Amino acid sequence: MDLIYSLPQLALQLSKDFFGVDLGTYIYILLKTLVLIGCIVGGLQGSVAYLTLWERKLIGWMQIRMGPNRVGPLGLLQPIADGVKLLLKELIVPSGANKGLFVLAPVLSVAPAFAAWAVIPFSPEVVLADINAGLLYLTAMTSLGVYGVIVAGWASNSKYAFLGAMRSAAQIVAYEIAMGFALVVVLMVSGSLNLSEIVNAQGRGQFADIGLTFLSWNWLPLAPMVLVYFISGIAETNRAPFDVVEGESEIVAGHMVEYSGMGFAMFMLAEYASMWMIAMLTVLMFFGGWQAPVNWAVLAWVPSIVWLLGKVFCVVSMFLWIRASFPRYRYDQIMRLGWKVFIPVTLVWLVFIGVWMQTPWNIWT
Amino acid sequence: MTIEAIIFYFFATILVAAAVCVVTVRNPVHAALFLVLSFFTASGIWMLLRAEFLAIALVLVYVGAVMVLFLFVVMMLDINLDRLRVGFWSYLPLGATIGILIALEMGLVIMAPRSGFGTMPAPVEPGAGYSNTGELGRVLYTDYLYPFELAAVVLLVAMIAAIALTLRKRKDTKYQKPSEQIKINKRDRVRLVSMPVEKKES
Numbered sequence: 001m002d003l004i005y006s007l008p009q010l011a012l013q014l015s016k017d018f019f020g021v022d023l024g025t026y027i028y029i030l031l032k033t034l035v036l037i038g039c040i041v042g043g044l045q046g047s048v049a050y051l052t053l054w055e056r057k058l059i060g061w062m063q064i065r066m067g068p069n070r071v072g073p074l075g076l077l078q079p080i081a082d083g084v085k086l087l088l089k090e091l092i093v094p095s096g097a098n099k100g101l102f103v104l105a106p107v108l109s110v111a112p113a114f115a116a117w118a119v120i121p122f123s124p125e126v127v128l129a130d131i132n133a134g135l136l137y138l139t140a141m142t143s144l145g146v147y148g149v150i151v152a153g154w155a156s157n158s159k160y161a162f163l164g165a166m167r168s169a170a171q172i173v174a175y176e177i178a179m180g181f182a183l184v185v186v187l188m189v190s191g192s193l194n195l196s197e198i199v200n201a202q203g204r205g206q207f208a209d210i211g212l213t214f215l216s217w218n219w220l221p222l223a224p225m226v227l228v229y230f231i232s233g234i235a236e237t238n239r240a241p242f243d244v245v246e247g248e249s250e251i252v253a254g255h256m257v258e259y260s261g262m263g264f265a266m267f268m269l270a271e272y273a274s275m276w277m278i279a280m281l282t283v284l285m286f287f288g289g290w291q292a293p294v295n296w297a298v299l300a301w302v303p304s305i306v307w308l309l310g311k312v313f314c315v316v317s318m319f320l321w322i323r324a325s326f327p328r329y330r331y332d333q334i335m336r337l338g339w340k341v342f343i344p345v346t347l348v349w350l351v352f353i354g355v356w357m358q359t360p361w362n363i364w365t
Numbered sequence: 366m367t368i369e370a371i372i373f374y375f376f377a378t379i380l381v382a383a384a385v386c387v388v389t390v391r392n393p394v395h396a397a398l399f400l401v402l403s404f405f406t407a408s409g410i411w412m413l414l415r416a417e418f419l420a421i422a423l424v425l426v427y428v429g430a431v432m433v434l435f436l437f438v439v440m441m442l443d444i445n446l447d448r449l450r451v452g453f454w455s456y457l458p459l460g461a462t463i464g465i466l467i468a469l470e471m472g473l474v475i476m477a478p479r480s481g482f483g484t485m486p487a488p489v490e491p492g493a494g495y496s497n498t499g500e501l502g503r504v505l506y507t508d509y510l511y512p513f514e515l516a517a518v519v520l521l522v523a524m525i526a527a528i529a530l531t532l533r534k535r536k537d538t539k540y541q542k543p544s545e546q547i548k549i550n551k552r553d554r555v556r557l558v559s560m561p562v563e564k565k566e567s
Contacts, residue, residue, distance in 0.1 A: 101398075132496045136421045143429030147401070150433065154394060154440050162440070169437050173430060193498060336543070 008032065036128045040117050048272040049079035055320050062324040089261030094157060097258065101155035106259070106266035109148020113273040116141035120280055121196045123290050123304045135193040138281065139180055142236065145274060146172045148267070149238075149245070149255045156258040164254025167331065168238060168245040174338035175235040181346035182229040185222055185353050186285045189364045199289030205363060214293035219286040221363070224349050226286045228342050230318070233278035235338065237271055240323040244331050279315035287311050373413055380406040393439050401432050415491065418498040 011032070016024035053068065053075065060067030068075035093102055119134040121127040131137065146169055153165020187193060190201040205216035219226045235242040245254045256267050283289060288311075290304035329337070357364060383403035387396050404427045411420035475482050505513050 101394075131417070133417050133421055133498050136418070136425070136498070140421045140425040140429060143425055146429075146433055150436055150440070151398070154436075166437070166441075169433055173433055176429070332541075333543075 033128065036126075040120075040128060041114060044114065044117060044273055044276065045269070047276060048269055049083060051272050051275065051316065052082070052268070053079050054317075055323075058317060058320045059324045062321070083265070086261055086265040091261045091263050092258075094258050096157040098155040098157065101151050102258075103263075105148050105152035105155055105255075106263050106270075107148075108151055109145060109270040110266050110273070112141045112144035112148075113270040113277065116277055117273075119195060121199065121284070121289070122308060124196065124200075126305075127196060130194070130196060133193050134195040135183060135187060135198070138195075139176075139183060142179075142274070142277070143172075143176055145236075145270065148270060152259070152267070153255040156255070158258055161255050161257050164245050164257070168255065171238070171242065171245065171334060171338070172236055174335060175232040175342070178228055178338060178342035178346050179232040179236065181343065181350060182222075182225040182232070183285065185225050185346070185350055186218060188350075188353055188357065189218065189222070191364070195284055199284055199291065201364070202288045203291050208295065211295040213288060213291055213295050217286065217288040217291075222286060222349070222353070224345055226282070228346055229285070230278075230282055230315075232338070232342060233282065234319065234322065235334065237274045237278060237319075239271075239275065239319055241326040241329050242334055243328060244334065275316060275319055276312070279312045279319070282315050283308065283311040287315075369413060373410065376406050376409045376413070379403075380410065393442070394436065397432065397436050397439050400435075401428055404428050404432065415495070416497055418501050 012025070012028045015028040015031070018024065019027055056078075057067035057075070068078040071077040071081045093099055116138055118129045119127070119131055119137050121130070149168040149172075150165045153161045153163075153168070156162070186198065190198040192198060192201070202217045203213060207213065207215035234240075238245045244250075256264055259267065290308040292299050292302065292304075292307050356362065380403050383399045383406060386399040387403065390396050390399065404423060408420040408423040408428075411417075411423065
């Protein structure tokens with residue numbers, strides 16, 4: 001472990017010796033950032049690929065099936081086979097489509113889904129951009145994902161794709177507000193927009209002092225917000241039961257209906273990357289990030305990244321569990337849930353927490 | 366040329382090009398998307414000025430919400446491009462006059478010696494740990510508390526007025542009451558009728 005932590009120092013020293021102090025520092029920062037970006041993007045693509053396998057396996061087990069088990073041992077090579085298949089398929093552009101925008105749409109949907117990962121802290125030390133407005137940046141990036149969907153729907157020149165895009169635009173705009181308010185409550189109790197600060201703030205409190213850190217996390221005082229945030233997250237990523245955007249019984253595959261090969265794969269990549277993103281944010285905002293649930297000496301050897309990734313994995317599996325359990329919502333019911341249930345609930349809790357913080361029983365000092 | 370200047374000119378070129386495209390491209394959807402691009406680049410320039418809150422808020426509010434609804438409407442409209450171009454020459458004198466007037470007024474404001482744009486000193490270099498978001502919040506909630514709250518109330522009134530204007534009962538739509546739907550009982554809806562078996566007349 002010590003070797004890993006001393007590596008950046010060693011690299012900085014080497015770079016300074018080789019290029020001189022000023023230039024060496026620049027080159028070191030540039031290289032470090034590039035390496036981190038490579039790790040995050042590579043890791044994310046790997047997790048996206050294996051999330052598709054895990055989804056099929058888990059839903060298979062829930063429905064008493066085997067799931068994919070032909071390619072490789074236990075079906076472990078299935079995502080690679082799928083990837084190769086999608087890469088080799090022809091990208092067909094419909095004759096009436098707006099060609100430039102048709103090609104641009106998958107890029108527009110993938111780029112924000114990946115860019116948002118820049119501010120995510122993976123452990124107290126490892127974060128690509130530790131900026132003070134991290135939460136704000138995240139909300140801005142997640143709100144950009146809708147462009148990929150709208151542009152794809154319009155550029156396809158197909159009524160099914162267009163209907164899907166229209167549904168998606170209305171749905172994402174509606175649930176973004178509830179999500180934003182849930183994050184405002186988190187921001188109020190943490191007193192910071194910096195994600196590392198938000199996680200650290202959850203490690204303080206009466207329960208944390210006696211070793212039961214998990215009772216000091218935000219999920220307990222902000223319980224309704226956790227529910228609102230997680231369910232809105234499912235709606236934002238267009239996952240079942242809110243997947244009317246691509247409801248296959250009505251409009252085939254929504255905005256993606258005209259895409260084939262890599263174009264289609266890019267939308268899938270964006271969708272699953274956003275799923276990881278929402279799961280990661282739920283953990284960072286409400287479940288203490290990289291902190292261990294209990295502060296006992298027995299568990300001290302577990303590295304913090306294990307806790308973080310373990311929690312994220314559990315939350316992502318909830319997405320799949322929900323997909324396997326619930327039938328698709330009707331469109332007007334989705335709108336009702338977003339506008340008439342979630343937004344009032346978040347507003348009430350916002351006022352409640354605000355009043356609580358002004359009383360002598362304020363627990364977030 | 367410093368690295369900041371290079372980044373500035375990069376963003377500025379894209380911004381001006383995108384802004385020109387907004388008014389020159391024929392397809393309204395393309396125009397709206399170019400507007401998105403120019404908002405995004407403007408946000409980059411603000412970021413360069415260390416105004417990260419305004420920069421991200423511009424992306425969040427204008428790109429993430431306003432332009433989405435704008436595109437939503439533009440895509441739904443069936444715009445006949447040929448009919449739009451009819452009467453271009455008859456509107457040109459009026460439009461050009463207004464355009465020249467606006468340019469003239471802006472020029473007067475910027476060039477006037479009393480505006481102080483030419484002699485404005487460069488802002489002091491903020492130290493490390495300077496947070497534009499924190500500073501903005503401090504100023505808004507201490508020095509300018511009343512004007513800020515007043516603006517918020519005006520916005521709230523406008524919002525309520527906009528909702529009140531569209532609020533009307535339509536007789537031809539059937540509303541659902543979900544609370545009543547889930548309260549429903551089997552006994553209220555299903556009537557079991559016991560019918561004796563009839564004998565066939567022989």
